[in-house]
């Protein structure tokens with residue numbers, strides 16, 4: 278494993294929590310927690326990538342919120358999934374072509390329901406300030422190839438808050454862009470890095486071995502998850518988080534597969550007290 282602190286919190290919980298002691302006493306097998314990651318916040322219940330969705334995820338006791346980071350024309354880091362604003366706001370155009378003022382004036386809530394009218398596109402600063410220490414943050418760099426230098430900007434924001442040594446803070450950075458993640462690893466060597474893919478071509482022994490040099494997490498779409506893949510990823514010292522759960526069946530499948538984290542629009546599909554028990 279590239280980094281060493283992952284899972285420390287759970288080991289401490291096992292030692293000191295009466296509930297976990299009960300679990301431990303029930304068996305001598307390996308006991309692991311499955312992290313519940315609210316995808317773009319609790320986006321099944323509130324508009325994705327807004328404070329409403331992130332607050333809902335915290336209320337629902339998610340372990341992490343997942344956020345998509347992009348950059349405005351004038352350099353502000355903003356939280357939105359699509360590279361265009363059209364689907365989730367009342368505006369049009371590419372995020373990269375709009376100033377922060379223009380982005381901030383958009384309604385990012387109404388597409389999900391009138392009760393969310395007036396939700397704004399958050400900034401990366403706002404997310405870090407409001408949630409760090411309260412819930413884990415899974416930071417996705419979305420299309421970083423469109424935003425040269427975004428890795429340095431993200432690293433700076435984390436360093437300003439002393440989050441580049443996340444012993445007690447749960448911070449992970451991930452992307453579909455592997456070169457960007459290699460760069461992120463060199464900028465912030467102590468922050469766990471994840472690679473995202475939905476391609477089976479990235480599940481070969483060679484591809485996984487290459488990822489393990491700089492990544493701590495291999496994060497595939499659930500359609501390509503198998504028990505063998507989970508074992509292979511673990512044997513290379515990485516963890517595996519899978520996405521995107523939008524049904525109880527999918528959540529249960531991933532629990533059966535023994536993944537380390539489930540990335541879901543519906544945090545309640547992943548019971549926070551459920552643990553993934555694997556026989557010795």
Ligand code: G3P
Pocket residue numbers: 316343345358417473520521540
């Ligand atoms: O966290 C995994 C997931 O967010 C990757 O896909 O398109 O929802 O960003 P996407």
Ligand code: CA
Pocket residue numbers: 343344345417
């Ligand atoms: Ca994402």
